[in-house]
Amino acid sequence: MVTVHFEKNNTTRNVNSSAKTLALLLKELGLNPETIIVTRNNEVITEDEKISADDTLEILSVISGG
Amino acid sequence: MLCHKCDRKAVIVLQHSGLCDAHFLAYFEEKVEKTINKFRLIDRADSLCVAASGGKDSLTVLYLTKKYLLRYQLPCTLFALSVDEGIKNYRKSTLRDLKTFCTKHEIDLHIISSKEEFGYTLDQAAPKIKKLQQKKACNICGVWRRFLLNKYAKKYGATKVITGHNLDDEAQVVLMNMFKANTTLMAHLGPQSGVEEHEQFASRVKPLYFCTEKETRLYALLKKFDVSFTECPNAQEGLRAYVRDMLNDVEARYPGTKQGIINSFLNVMPLIKEREMKKPQQLNMCLVCGEPTNNDVCNACKIKEALDGMSRGAKKVEVSPKKTSLKPKRVLIITKTKSEKKKTNNEKKKNIK
Incomplete structure (x- = not known):
């Protein structure tokens, strides 16, 4: 289970995913990489980064809110 | 992916190559500096007003403008100007971030209140105008903000108003104006807004013109600017949101699309401005x-x-x-x-x- 926290609405989801990379996980979640920045342990990661089941990811929204 | 300039981990992939945090920050700052120099956005005789909301774009442009002035040892005065429209559960938090930022970086900040200027907060005005003229809150907000920024920038002696508009903002507006065949509005776009200079208008300039929204957010994040994500309750899902989403979809599939739109626009911009200048205008x-x-x-x-x-x-x-x-x-x-x-x-x- 990958834990994903969404900054935009301050929610957390446990995602049951077999995605091996961040790019595939984002595709499963229906998220456009152009509109977000992803961090793991407070470090920004790129889409080719490998994902493991015990990861906790933070999804930061790029688009301004108003 | 590794940074193509060193062997550290990349934080962003640009077109086909990655950049680590240090090299990305340098790349971003160099891009802003080149934009200012190429389009002569800042002159040593200028008094500069940064239109600031407390969001990622305005804090970034405020920070980099101050850095530019120090780097080139320009004697320009610099201050931030913000409009408090009176939007509950929104503006207070962004203004708090802005005040903290300005105090930390020793930048003068002026906050203009819609309530004090017009007698109404946006929250008070919006439902009344909607009832009377079917106009949305954003229509009133846009008119009042432009009015107040121009009025008070002039009042405080600014020769230029610096805004945090980025490449995404500009690409969206270029497309929206094309959709509406509005070449008159298009003539006002570009790194330096407006068709020609006029003493009644403080000239508007956009140092982040070639920086994407994602790059700007990443810059603010890596620089640890205190920016809280708060969404304006009036944010509307109109044409702009549609164009924004469409552009992001195309960009994800065909990287460089937004930049391509801006490059194309800049090629024809002089012709559009020239045509507008020939039209009779009365101020x-x-x-x-x-x-x-x-x-x-x-x-x-x-x-x-x-x-x-x-x-x-x-x-x-x-x-x-x-x-x-x-x-x-x-x-x-x-x-x-x-x-x-x-x-x-x-x-x-x-x-x-």
Whole structure:
């Protein structure tokens, strides 16, 4: 289970995913990489980064809110 | 992916190569500096006003403008100007971030309140104007913000207003104006806004013109700027949101699309501006407030007068010129909305029956 926290609405989801990379996980979640920045342990990661089941990811929204 | 300039982990992939945090920060700052230099956005004789909201774009442009002035040892004065529209559960938090930022970086900050200027907060004005003219909160907000920024930038002696508009913002507006065949508005775009300089308007410049929204967010994040994500409760899902989403979809599939739109636009921009300059243009001074307008009364005053009229329960709003009279005293007639006209017609029909 990958834990994903969404900054935009301050929610957390446990995602049951077999995605091996961040790019595939984002595709499963229906998220456009152009509109977000992803961090793991407070470090920004790129889409080719490998994902493991015990990861906790933070999804930061790029688009301004108003 | 590794940074193509060193062997550290990349934080962003640009076109086909990655950059680590240190090299990305340098790349971003160099891009902003080149934009300022290439388009001569800052002159050593300038007094600079940064239009700031406390969001990622305005804090980034504020920080980099100050850095630019220090780097080139320019004697320009610099201050931030913010508009408090009076939006509950939104503006207070962004203004708090902005105040903290300005204190930390020793930048003067002026906050202008819509309530004090017009007598209404946006929260108070929006439902009334919606009822009267079917206009959305963003329409009022846009008019009032532009009015206040220009008025107070001039009042505090600014020769230029620096905004945090980025490449995404500009690409969206270029497409929106193309969709609406509005070349007049398109002529006002570019790294330096406006068709030609005018003493009544503080010139607007955009140092982040070639920085994408994602790059700007990443820069603010890596620089640890205190930016809280708060969404304006009035944020509307209109044409801009549609174009924004569409552009992001195309960009994800075909990287470089947004940059391509801007490059294409910059190629034709001189022709569009030249054509607009040939058109006869008349700039008046608003009969109510004395600020520049294309009409007799500026849009900001029209909104205020409509609100005052509603408060008085009247449809006719008297407008008295503040300055020595350019024209005789005028009466503004607030046009009836479609629903109001329909209602009146129905009443007339009933009376005939």
